[in-house]
Amino acid sequence: MSLLVTGVGELLTNDPEHGVGAVGRRHDAALVIEDGRVVWVGDARRAPAADDFHDVEGRAVIPGLVDSHTHLVFAGDRADEFAARLEGRPYDGGGIWTTVAATRAASDDELRHATRERRHQLARSGVTYVEAKSGYGLSVSDEARLVELSGEVADEVTFLGAHVVPEEYRTRREEYVTLVSTEMLGRVPGAHWIDVFCDAGAFSVEEAREILLAGRAAGKGLRLHTNQLADLGGARLAAELAVASADHLTYVSDEDLGALGDAEVVATLLPGAEFSTRSPYPDARRFRERGVVVALATDCNPGTSYITSMTLVIALAVRECHMSVDEAIWSASAGGARALRRNDVGSLRVGSRADLAILDAPRVTHLAYRPGAPLVHALYRRGVREF
Amino acid sequence: MSLLVTGVGELLTNDPEHGVGAVGRRHDAALVIEDGRVVWVGDARRAPAADDFHDVEGRAVIPGLVDSHTHLVFAGDRADEFAARLEGRPYDGGGIWTTVAATRAASDDELRHATRERRHQLARSGVTYVEAKSGYGLSVSDEARLVELSGEVADEVTFLGAHVVPEEYRTRREEYVTLVSTEMLGRVPGAHWIDVFCDAGAFSVEEAREILLAGRAAGKGLRLHTNQLADLGGARLAAELAVASADHLTYVSDEDLGALGDAEVVATLLPGAEFSTRSPYPDARRFRERGVVVALATDCNPGTSYITSMTLVIALAVRECHMSVDEAIWSASAGGARALRRNDVGSLRVGSRADLAILDAPRVTHLAYRPGAPLVHALYRRGVREF
Numbered sequence: 001m002s003l004l005v006t007g008v009g010e011l012l013t014n015d016p017e018h019g020v021g022a023v024g025r026r027h028d029a030a031l032v033i034e035d036g037r038v039v040w041v042g043d044a045r046r047a048p049a050a051d052d053f054h055d056v057e058g059r060a061v062i063p064g065l066v067d068s069h070t071h072l073v074f075a076g077d078r079a080d081e082f083a084a085r086l087e088g089r090p091y092d093g094g095g096i097w098t099t100v101a102a103t104r105a106a107s108d109d110e111l112r113h114a115t116r117e118r119r120h121q122l123a124r125s126g127v128t129y130v131e132a133k134s135g136y137g138l139s140v141s142d143e144a145r146l147v148e149l150s151g152e153v154a155d156e157v158t159f160l161g162a163h164v165v166p167e168e169y170r171t172r173r174e175e176y177v178t179l180v181s182t183e184m185l186g187r188v189p190g191a192h193w194i195d196v197f198c199d200a201g202a203f204s205v206e207e208a209r210e211i212l213l214a215g216r217a218a219g220k221g222l223r224l225h226t227n228q229l230a231d232l233g234g235a236r237l238a239a240e241l242a243v244a245s246a247d248h249l250t251y252v253s254d255e256d257l258g259a260l261g262d263a264e265v266v267a268t269l270l271p272g273a274e275f276s277t278r279s280p281y282p283d284a285r286r287f288r289e290r291g292v293v294v295a296l297a298t299d300c301n302p303g304t305s306y307i308t309s310m311t312l313v314i315a316l317a318v319r320e321c322h323m324s325v326d327e328a329i330w331s332a333s334a335g336g337a338r339a340l341r342r343n344d345v346g347s348l349r350v351g352s353r354a355d356l357a358i359l360d361a362p363r364v365t366h367l368a369y370r371p372g373a374p375l376v377h378a379l380y381r382r383g384v385r386e387f
Numbered sequence: 388m389s390l391l392v393t394g395v396g397e398l399l400t401n402d403p404e405h406g407v408g409a410v411g412r413r414h415d416a417a418l419v420i421e422d423g424r425v426v427w428v429g430d431a432r433r434a435p436a437a438d439d440f441h442d443v444e445g446r447a448v449i450p451g452l453v454d455s456h457t458h459l460v461f462a463g464d465r466a467d468e469f470a471a472r473l474e475g476r477p478y479d480g481g482g483i484w485t486t487v488a489a490t491r492a493a494s495d496d497e498l499r500h501a502t503r504e505r506r507h508q509l510a511r512s513g514v515t516y517v518e519a520k521s522g523y524g525l526s527v528s529d530e531a532r533l534v535e536l537s538g539e540v541a542d543e544v545t546f547l548g549a550h551v552v553p554e555e556y557r558t559r560r561e562e563y564v565t566l567v568s569t570e571m572l573g574r575v576p577g578a579h580w581i582d583v584f585c586d587a588g589a590f591s592v593e594e595a596r597e598i599l600l601a602g603r604a605a606g607k608g609l610r611l612h613t614n615q616l617a618d619l620g621g622a623r624l625a626a627e628l629a630v631a632s633a634d635h636l637t638y639v640s641d642e643d644l645g646a647l648g649d650a651e652v653v654a655t656l657l658p659g660a661e662f663s664t665r666s667p668y669p670d671a672r673r674f675r676e677r678g679v680v681v682a683l684a685t686d687c688n689p690g691t692s693y694i695t696s697m698t699l700v701i702a703l704a705v706r707e708c709h710m711s712v713d714e715a716i717w718s719a720s721a722g723g724a725r726a727l728r729r730n731d732v733g734s735l736r737v738g739s740r741a742d743l744a745i746l747d748a749p750r751v752t753h754l755a756y757r758p759g760a761p762l763v764h765a766l767y768r769r770g771v772r773e774f
Contacts, residue, residue, distance in 0.1 A: 079752040086755065087711045121760055275706055275758065309759030312699075319662055324474045365466040368473065371662065372696030372759060373508055 002039070003383065004050035006030035009058035009362045012326075013041060014334040014347035020293055023326045023364075024347075029061075033354040036382035041349060054385075059377060060364045062329060064128025064355030065310045066336030066346045069247050069268050069297035071160075072132040073115045073149050076102030078302050086278060096136075096164055099302050103136040103146070111149050118300060119153045121308035123386055126376045128355035129336070129345045131297075133195060134188070135160030140179070144187040151190045156340055158223060159184075159191035162211050164202050177207045181214035193244070194220040198234035205233045212241055221341065227252045228273070239263040245295065245339035250274065250282055254290065261291030266339040269331070270299035271316040272307035281320035284327065295335035296328060315371035325368045354383035389426070390770065391437035393417035396445035396749045399713075400428060401721040401734035407680055410713045410751075411734075416448075420741040423769035428736060441772075446764060447751045449716060451515025451742030452697045453723030453733045456634050456655050456684035458547075459519040460502045460536050463489030465689045473665060483523075483551055486689050490523040490533070498536050505687060506540045508695035510773055513763045515742035516723070516732045518684075520582060521575070522547030526555075527566070531574040538577045543727055545610060546571075546578035549598045551589050564594045568601035580631070581607040585621035592620045599628055608728065614639045615660065626650040632682065632726035637661065637669055641677065648678030653726040656718070657686035658703040659694035668707035671714065682722035683715060702758035712755045741770035 013024035030047040032040035084091030132154035134146035161180040169176035194215030198208035226234025228248035238246035239259035247268040299305040337346025400411035417434040419427035471478030519541035521533035556563035581602030585595035613621025615635035625633035626646035634655040686692040724733030
């Protein structure tokens with residue numbers, strides 16, 4: 001069965017033939033889907049026949065968004081911590097430990113239910129491809145469980161046993177680094193990626209290097225949370241190891257940006273975290289000028305960015321990070337795909353996965369112009385309509 | 388038929404007995420609705436019997452939000468103008484004239500359809516009571532038509548013939564001021580309020596005074612758009628005339644704030660406009676400290692704030708305007724009611740209109756903590772469930 005999607009007022013293809021960051025805009029376009037793939041893209045008047053058709057009546061269509069950085073599997077919330085932080089009140093509620101304790105205590109089905117609801121909200125905001133990290137287990141069995149549960153809802157799973165040093169190991173942190181790098185790593189066969197939070201209060205550059213190299217030896221791809229709270233040298237480590245993506249980079253030097261660009265490390269910016277922690281937003285122009293490819297993601301997590309709307313992330317990036325609307329959409333789709341080293345998602349060219357979002361708007365600009373509006377009219381994932 | 392809404396994990400009543408700005412928080416609460424009114428509020432364990440019940444299973448409940456400043460009736464969009472502005476590119480697309488031309492050209496049914504969709508989006512974000520302004524007609528017949536169409540979807544209608552001086556009167560602005568104050572005013576019996584945009588590029592303080600006094604003589608309540616772009620003295624005029632609400636106040640002196648407080652003028656802040664124009668956000672603490680009651684509204688309009696989500700406005704106010712979550716929710720409900728001089732909406736006490744939003748969250752804090760998430764689970768308006 002082939003499907004013709006036609007009447008597309010504005011289509012972004014992100015076809016890489018136009019270069020990095022170019023959205024490949026078409027008007028009055030159509031595309032044909034077969035077996036979950038795009039098999040034809042072009043002018044609506046020249047579209048070939050298909051078994052079925054969907055006339056989107058002038059709406060804009062974008063590649064399904066790629067959320068390449070989430071902590072989707074957790075229990076409980078930290079609303080009080082959020083309110084205290086934003087209101088400038090002191091708060092000593094346990095921070096991440098609150099989430100680790102609630103997550104450890106939750107049943108698999110409780111976690112599944114909460115995670116699926118968040119995954120559904122992401123889909124409503126146009127997301128068709130999702131990465132999810134473990135990191136609220138912090139024991140061998142809990143991390144193994146979270147990686148497994150992440151795999152039930154996410155397209156790619158990242159092992160983040162090195163999120164923070166758990167309380168039980170506070171005085172024996174080298175033991176925990178070894179545990180993550182050996183036994184814990186051996187129990188997460190479902191993880192495609194390994195990640196470390198290399199920042200103030202988390203893991204040092206040396207610890208991060210040890211863990212990432214163990215992950216690489218075990219066949220995992222590398223990612224790094226770094227330079228969110230301070231510049232401890234994590235960005236340089238990301239360049240040294242040529243990780244797929246360095247995430248956050250709220251505080252990063254021009255020199256390190258140059259090194260990241262040279263090493264083809266994608267910078268994943270997470271403006272939801274800056275929103276929710278009232279931190280300074282990164283300026284995407286600095287990244288571009290130094291040749292760094294930028295991805296945008298939600299960082300969905302209960303502590304610092306409880307955000308399940310990629311369209312809001314796009315609007316924040318335009319308002320706060322000096323990205324054009326096209327750049328923000330590209331970074332939230334093709335950029336995320338690059339951060340996950342995928343070339344089959346995040347674009348709509350012949351051969352791409354038929355992942356696309358049909359907007360309730362004639363122009364993609366509306367994604368930033370109408371922040372908070374429910375603009376995703378319909379979503380196709382692998383050629384199947386989700387809603 | 389009476390209805391018991393029970394199992395409320397957290398209830399904000401905004402009961403004025405607690406004072407201005409106090410949310411009147413209750414836990415494990417219930418309320419009883421009869422004939423579209425709240426007839427009982429209290430502890431769930433002590434709730435009286437009713438004909439029917441709705442167990443909200445621990446969810447938080449707030450008074451229906453009051454959007455006291457919208458330009459809901461218009462045709463077309465200005466997405467390109469938005470993108471150019473946010474991207475720092477020059478743009479000469481006609482600004483407000485684009486909207487006036489599109490609105491004049493649209494049929495009543497086209498305007499109805501677009502306006503109802505926006506009204507529906509507001510409801511999805513928790514809004515149960517809406518003000519809407521004319522102002523994209525700018526001729527006697529077009530303003531009369533927009534006031535009438537506004538009345539079909541809005542609870543209160545404001546006549547804003549003095550939005551800008553229309554092109555046809557550019558060299559005869561006194562004639563236009565007279566037209567608004569006489570013939571046009573006489574053709575808008577459905578308008579409860581009269582408003583003027585008193586700012587750079589719009590109407591002067593003297594012109595605004597003339598128009599508002601004519602409106603007062605015709606029995607309209609007074610409101611004023613002012614100090615959004617510059618401080619031309621409009622805030623002082625608002626205090627002098629003791630208008631119900633002075634809206635925007637992006638640029639306002641401490642002295643004028645004191646005068647507004649003394650005159651019991653509500654300050655309606657519209658952070659969506661600052662978001663969409665990349666302007667500095669007002670600091671609500673300055674208003675509070677000078678005794679000014681603050682309302683929050685969307686300012687939904689196609690030029691400077693195409694926002695239909697009051698929950699996003701609440702989140703922006705917390706992030707950017709130094710409001711606590713409670714203050715922002717109060718201002719978006721009871722504050723809006725005060726800006727419209729209503730004491731039957733914006734609160735949930737005995738006698739209030741049974742307008743309430745049931746959240747998909749255990750705590751109201753989630754409205755700011757999870758920006759962009761679809762958190763309104765159900766909505767009652769005059770005791771009738773809308774969704």
